[in-house]
Amino acid sequence: MNNEKHEPSSNKAPMQLIGIRTPIIRTGEDIVKILVDSMKKQGISLQSSDVIVLAESAVATSEGRVVCLNDINPTTEALELAQKYQIDSREMQLIIEECDEIFGGVPGAALTITRGALSPNAGIDSSNAPEGCVVLLPKNPQKSAANIRKGIEKAFSCHIGVIVGDSRTQPLRLGCVGIALGTSGIEPVEDARGELDLFGKELKITRKAVADNMVSAAQLVMGEAGEGIPAVVIRGASVKMVEGSVEMPLFSREECMYYSNINKDRK
Numbered sequence: 001m002n003n004e005k006h007e008p009s010s011n012k013a014p015m016q017l018i019g020i021r022t023p024i025i026r027t028g029e030d031i032v033k034i035l036v037d038s039m040k041k042q043g044i045s046l047q048s049s050d051v052i053v054l055a056e057s058a059v060a061t062s063e064g065r066v067v068c069l070n071d072i073n074p075t076t077e078a079l080e081l082a083q084k085y086q087i088d089s090r091e092m093q094l095i096i097e098e099c100d101e102i103f104g105g106v107p108g109a110a111l112t113i114t115r116g117a118l119s120p121n122a123g124i125d126s127s128n129a130p131e132g133c134v135v136l137l138p139k140n141p142q143k144s145a146a147n148i149r150k151g152i153e154k155a156f157s158c159h160i161g162v163i164v165g166d167s168r169t170q171p172l173r174l175g176c177v178g179i180a181l182g183t184s185g186i187e188p189v190e191d192a193r194g195e196l197d198l199f200g201k202e203l204k205i206t207r208k209a210v211a212d213n214m215v216s217a218a219q220l221v222m223g224e225a226g227e228g229i230p231a232v233v234i235r236g237a238s239v240k241m242v243e244g245s246v247e248m249p250l251f252s253r254e255e256c257m258y259y260s261n262i263n264k265d266r267k
Contacts, residue, residue: 027064049161057128
């Protein structure tokens, strides 16, 4: 796939965040059509280099990733872990099925590695889900972002970026920040190694989590409850646009400062 880079626009206008309010998105609905119709109704016209950040729950719901807990039969393992972490045993069964590994937890949350990243409860969410149901993560957020980008670009005849984002807690920090699960049309992590700081010292390890930071910014507009804003247009951000998609880069478990030290204590 061609990943030719386009340098950020020299336009110095302030960055804008524009919320897209939509009807409640239901299982099987065309999220591209809902977004396009909602933007046109609200008078939002996209420009090249705009980036749309989407809540993963809205994407997952449209893709049919909503599960009724009454349809789940927990195993013995799920029953034991549910008691240990004080989680509904049916949800725990889904956590086991969705995650790569469970390696700890606190009351109400099992700490997992899911698709290579730390995630409480394998990213399964009961908020913004119908009563008695939970929403799983999109099956392939990278593919979802690419498909949505193509559909929206066709509707507005411009080149944009799309990020499917979620909220996560950080070690020893209270509150949630944004994390990108999948991106298309942008460089999600920019390598700043070799650049000079204010004192002329060369940066050795710094990489900019551009996509994660954009999700965090968008969440200030989206909110976490019943705001009804599952998508935000970010305009004027300093982001490198690409043709196609770049996979989200991840540390290996051994390279990760947090996981490698936690895991060391378990051995």
